[in-house]
Amino acid sequence: MRTEPTSQFAMPRIDARALLGLYDPADTTDWAPIRAAQLHAGSQLAFFLLAANLIGAALVTLLLEHAAPLWAMASWGAVVAAVAVAVTFRRLAARHRAASSATLGDVRDTVLEGIALAAVWSVPPLAFGATADSTTALGLWIVLSVLMTASAVAMAALPLATLSFLGILGTAIAAMLFLVGGPVLAASILLFTALLMIGCFTRARALVVIRAGEISLAERDETISLLLREAQDHSADWLWETDAARRIVRASPRFAHSVGLDPVSINGKALLEVLAGPTWEAGNFSAGLRTLGEHLKGRVAFSGVLLPVRVGDTERWFEIAANPRVDERGAFIGFRGVGSDVTEQRESADKINRMARFDTLTGLPNRLHINETLGRAMADATKWGSRCAFMMIDLDRFKAVNDSLGHPIGDRLLGRVSERLTALMSENELIGRLGGDEFAVVVRDAGDGARVERLAQTIVDALAKPYDLDQHTLYTGASVGVAFGPRDGATAEMLIRSADLALYRSKDQSGGMYHCYEPQLHVAAEERRILEQALRKALSNDELDVHYQPVVDAGTGSLKGFEALVRWTHPELGSISPAKFIPLAEDARLIAPIGEWVLRSACAEAATWPGETRIAVNVSPEQLHNPGFVAIVASALANSGLPASRLELEVTESVFMRDDTGAVKVLERILGLGVRLSLDDFGTGYSSLGYLSRTKFSTIKIDRSFVIGASKKVPEAIAIIRAVVALAQSLGMATTAEGVETEDEHRMVQDLGCTKVQGYYFGRPLPVAEARSLAQRDWSDRAAA
Known part of the structure; x- marks a missing residue:
């Protein structure tokens, strides 16, 4: 016949033998903390019991002062006091008050206390009561009855000791009354004693029931607390519990269902075997299962252990947490824990992780x-x-x-x-x-x-x-x-x-x-970093200068103007090539303030030149994409007094490669000031005729690379120069050939139709004093002619 399994949190059945401390039942109830509660309750009224014994002894001595020798009563009173004090100190022992569990022997030993007290209190009725008069016997009966009642109250938590005390003392009183008053009085005291014993046992049983309920509730609270804690963090789904051998006990139906097993047959199986599933025999365990095994082996609390579990044809992910359990002696008896099916959460986390990575x-x-x-x-x-x-x-x-x-x-x-x-x-x-x-x-x-x-x-x-x-x-x-x-x-x-x-x-x-x-790349990068730091201070430290390269008429060689070129001389690094610091200024977003300084300096210098000598200033795409650049140009002209017709701004084709029209609008407003525009390095970038038709340029500058190619009789270079010259003539624009360094190159570009030339053949970039002198001399030569 199969018995129904006991609920994990069911109220225990109270066995009378266990209640008295004569037997330790082998059921699911843990009696160790109950026995500790009995001892603790007995200690709470220890002083009350001591006072009752001392007062009772004093009253009995007064009653029997004429019926017994004084020395005999004094000796008896001393024995009562000694036994009562010994019992009190035993009840108040620290190990009983602090202990959360007690053994069967601890409770069983209390019977000696009851017997000892009963023995000393049985002496007066048996030794002196039978010879005393009826009044004295009645008084003795009353005192001892009150003492028995007080003891039944004070010692009820320890029923074995209390019942022993009541039974022995009640029998002694009944014997005294039988001799003094007959069987009726003896029977009445026996009935009274029986009632006290029944009341004592009932109160003791009630105490045990209450304590067992508290223990059951505490156990339930511990499990529920674990569940709630895990539910708050990880949405716990089910409970599990193992014994010291890691075998499953009291498996919840939800746990059995989660692993695909029957709730009855799962009990007794090894937890790791159940979670390993088909991999148990092969020994191909997951890392999570190995981690769980280490925690179980170490007998320590753990949480957040993730492991894959094969349930049927699908793989699920469980998250496990547990606390170890110990008995009253502190011995390990297994684990109690919770588990969750976190497959959906893991899939969601994997998706988020993939999005993040x-x-x-x-x-x-x-x-x-x-x-x-x-x-x-x-x-x-x-x-x-x-x-x-x-x-x-x-x-x-x-x-x-x-x-x-x-x-x-x-x-x-x-x-x-x-x-x-x-x-x-x-x-x-x-x-x-x-x-x-x-x-x-x-x-x-x-x-x-x-x-x-x-x-x-x-x-x-x-x-x-x-x-x-x-x-x-x-x-x-x-x-x-x-x-x-x-x-x-x-x-x-x-x-x-x-x-x-x-x-x-x-x-x-x-x-x-x-x-x-290569290591030298790092050296170059470090040099670039040092140059950038120095370039950021170049303007404020007055390290920049503007040099001026002559631009002459291709036919007559007369001066038409200058191109302003910035130069940088560092006090420690010396003269630094524009090929180095101009790209660096563009990358470091320094080209705008440097370009503005060059523009203002060039306008101020050109205003001192005689005649109609023009000044050409290079403008970066970053400057042209700043709507405030028009105001900067107007301010430079106004402050210097230079006529707008004498200023020519040079731009490159890269300005038009952005997908907005901001630069074109800025150029249109600059043209509205009367400033001329020159298209620099034409043919080296993304050449397109579209912006030539939208923007009114006065000059197209032919890059030096084409001049060199044409001087070497490269047909493509010669064809490009001719095409640019023809295009410029058709649009009413001048053409300037850059980089002319020899007389042959000058004659060649002149023959190809270029209207202006610029290069070392006619002059290198000159410091401001030399440029000013050249402008004065050219004007004087013209005036003399």
């Missing part, structure tokens, strides 16, 4: 993922004495695609680029997108440096092939920078910096190639 446009790993992978590769390389590598990839001409065809086409192009890059990767490499048109490759094992360089060249070749998108054939190349770790950087950040410097080297050399990091 992968690029949404291309699906490639993003910057965070790349940095983590590179960090691990660097750690492995340092640990094993090997090498890893990092490549930075920047697309060439991608901005032109975005500007001309729009961002949607640009995004689709990035997707196609990522597909080509992914196809080139092996398990040893990770390709990712840093942002914009920048990609990166982490090579985990770069022991074969030649293979890494072949991969870099393969990337350059693959990305140079055309792309067909929406009936557009697009061409974009790639520049690649390569750095090897830990040789080129001891940390991931340093290695990225080294690869970035190598990438700049590739782009500086027109792109479409790869470069490996």
Whole structure:
């Protein structure tokens, strides 16, 4: 016959033998804390019991002063006091008051206290009561009855001791009354004693029931607290409990259902076996199951253990938490814990993690993922004495695609680029997108440096092939920078910096190639940093000067004007080439204040020149995209007194490559001031006739590269110069040939139709005093002619 399992939190059945301390039942009730509660309750009225004994002894001595010798009563009173004090100190022992559990022997030993008290209190009725008169016997009966009642109240928590005391003393009193008053009185005292014993036992049972309920509630509160704590943090779903051998006991139906087992048959199975499922026999355990096993082995509290569990044909994820359980002796008896099915939460977390670590446009790993992978590769390389590598990839001409065809086409192009890059990767490499048109490759094992360089060249070749998108054939190349770790950087950040410097080297050399990091690149970068810091102070330290290069008539050689060119002389670094500091000023966003200073200085100087000598000043795209630049030009003219017709601003074709019309509007307002415009370096950029028709230029300047080519009889260069001259003539514009350094070059550009020339043949850029002298002399020569 199968018995129903006892509920985990059911109220215990009270066994009379266990209540008396004669038996320790082998049921699910833990009697150790109940016995401790009995001892503790007995100690609470210890002083009351002591007072009752001492007062009772004094009253009995007074009653029997004529019926017994004084020495006998004094001796008896001393014995009563000694026994009562001993019992009181025993009840108040610290180990009983502080203990949360007590053994069966602790309760059983209290019977000696009851017997000892009963023995000393049985002496007066048995030794002296039978010979006393009826009045004395009646008084003795009353005192002892009150004492029995007080003891039944004070000692009820310890029923074995109390029942022993009441039974022995009640029998002694009954014997006395039998001899003095007959059987009726003896029977009455026996009935009274029985009633006291029944009341004592009932009160003792009530105390045990209350304490057992408190223990059950505390156990329930502990479990519910664990459940609530885990539910608040992790949405706990079910309870589980094991014994000391890690076998499941009292499994909840929800737990059994979660692992796909019957709620009855799951009891007695090893917890790890149930959670391992089909992998138990193979021994192919997950990391989470191994972690759980370590916690169970260590017998310590734990939480947040994640492990996969195979339930049928699906894999679920459980989160486990538990606390160890101990008995009254502090011995480990198992675990009680909670579990949750967090499959949906984990899938959601995985999705969020993927969004945080992968690029949404291309699906490639993003910057965070790349940095983590590179960090691990660097750690492995340092640990094993090997090498890893990092490549930075920047697309060439991608901005032109975005500007001309729009961002949607640009995004689709990035997707196609990522597909080509992914196809080139092996398990040893990770390709990712840093942002914009920048990609990166982490090579985990770069022991074969030649293979890494072949991969870099393969990337350059693959990305140079055309792309067909929406009936557009697009061409974009790639520049690649390569750095090897830990040789080129001891940390991931340093290695990225080294690869970035190598990438700049590739782009500086027109792109479409790869470069490996070299120490001199860092030297150049450091030099650039020092120059930038110095350039930021150059204006305030009065280190900049404006030199003036003559521009002459191609036919007569007469001076037509000057081009203002900024020069920088540092007190420690010396003269610094404009080829170095002008690009640096543009990157550092310093070109605008420097350009404004050059404009104002040039206008102020030109205003001192005689005649109609013009001044040409270069203007950067950044200045022209500032709507306030028109006011700066007007202010420079007004402050210097220079007529607007004598100022010519030189702009390059790159101004028109942005997708807005802000620069064109600024140029129109400048033309409205009466200032002339010159198109510099025509033919070297994105030459288009569209902006020539929209903007009224007075001069087109032919770049020196075409002049050199024409002097070497290169047909294409000669054809370009002729075409530019013809175009300028048809539009009513002058043409200026730059970089003329020999008489042959001068004669050649003159024959090709250029109206003005500029170059070392006619004069290098001159300091302000020499330029002013040349302007005065030319004016004097004209006046004399």
